[in-house]
Amino acid sequence: MITTRFPNHGLYAITDGPRTDLLDVASQALAGGARVLQYRDKTTDTTRRHAEAVALKQLCDVHAVPLIINDDVVLAAATGAAGVHLGRDDGDVAAARAVLGDHSIIGVSCYDSFELARAAAAAGADYVAFGAFFPSPTKPHAVRASPALLRQSATLGVPRVAIGGITPDNAPSLVDAGADFLAVISAVFAMPDVCAAAQRFAHLYPPD
Numbered sequence: 001m002i003t004t005r006f007p008n009h010g011l012y013a014i015t016d017g018p019r020t021d022l023l024d025v026a027s028q029a030l031a032g033g034a035r036v037l038q039y040r041d042k043t044t045d046t047t048r049r050h051a052e053a054v055a056l057k058q059l060c061d062v063h064a065v066p067l068i069i070n071d072d073v074v075l076a077a078a079t080g081a082a083g084v085h086l087g088r089d090d091g092d093v094a095a096a097r098a099v100l101g102d103h104s105i106i107g108v109s110c111y112d113s114f115e116l117a118r119a120a121a122a123a124g125a126d127y128v129a130f131g132a133f134f135p136s137p138t139k140p141h142a143v144r145a146s147p148a149l150l151r152q153s154a155t156l157g158v159p160r161v162a163i164g165g166i167t168p169d170n171a172p173s174l175v176d177a178g179a180d181f182l183a184v185i186s187a188v189f190a191m192p193d194v195c196a197a198a199q200r201f202a203h204l205y206p207p208d
C-alpha cells in the first residue's frame with residue numbers, strides 16, 4: 001500500500017459529486033496543484049462510493065497526494081485512504097484512530113469554536129478545520145467563523161484548515177490569518193476549467 005506524506009500547506013480540494021466525470025475533474029484539480037483531495041459524497045450508495053474511492057486512491061497515489069474520506073472511517077480503511085475527516089456527527093478521533101492506525105490523517109471540523117479545536121488537538125487530531133468563512137454555495141446554512149479564530153489557533157500546534165465560500169479573491173485574507181490549507185469545493189469543482197481554478201489557489205502558497 002502506498003502512503004503519502006501529508007503536506008505543510010496548500011489547496012485542499014473537496015469533491016462535489018455525485019457526478020459522472022468525477023475522476024476527470026479530480027485529475028484536473030490534482031494537475032492544477034491540489035495538495036490534498038477529499039472524497040465527499042453524502043449519498044448512501046455504498047457500491048458506487050467504494051468504487052469511486054478506490055479509483056480516487058489510485059489517482060492520488062500517482063500524484064503523491066493524500067486522499068481523505070469524508071465522514072466514513074470504514075470506507076477510509078477499506079480503500080487504504082490516507083485518512084478521514086470527521087464532523088460533529090461522524091464519530092470521535094479515538095475511535096477513528098483505533099480503526100485507521102497511528103499514521104492515518106484524522107481531521108476534525110471545529111466550525112466557529114476554539115474550544116472544539118483545543119479538544120480535537122488534545123485528542124490527537126492531525127488538523128483542525130474552521131468555517132464557513134464566507135457564504136458557501138455548497139452549505140448555505142453553515143455557521144460562520146472569523147479569521148481571528150485562525151490566528152488564535154496558531155497556539156494549538158496542528159495545521160489549520162479554512163473552509164466555506166473560499167474563492168481566489170477572498171482566500172488571501174485567510175492565508176494572512178494563518179490558514180495552512182484552503183478547503184474548497186465549488187470554486188474548484190463548479191468551475192468550467194477545474195485545473196485553472198485549482199492553480200489560482202495553489203499559487204497562494206510557496207512550494208512545499
Ligand SMILES: Cc1ncc(COP(=O)(O)OP(=O)(O)O)c(N)n1
Binds near residue numbers: 012038086107129183
Ligand atoms: C476539510 C473539511 N472541513 C470541514 C468539513 C465539514 O465537515 P462536516 O461538518 O462533517 O460536514 P460535511 O462535509 O460532512 O457535510 C469537511 N468535510 N472537510
Ligand SMILES: Cc1ncsc1CCOP(=O)(O)O
Binds near residue numbers: 132137139166186187
Ligand atoms: C462542507 C462545508 N462545511 C462548511 S462550509 C462547507 C462547504 C464548502 O464548500 P464551498 O467551497 O462550495 O463553499
Ligand SMILES: [Mg+2]
Binds near residue numbers: 071090
Ligand atoms: Mg461530516
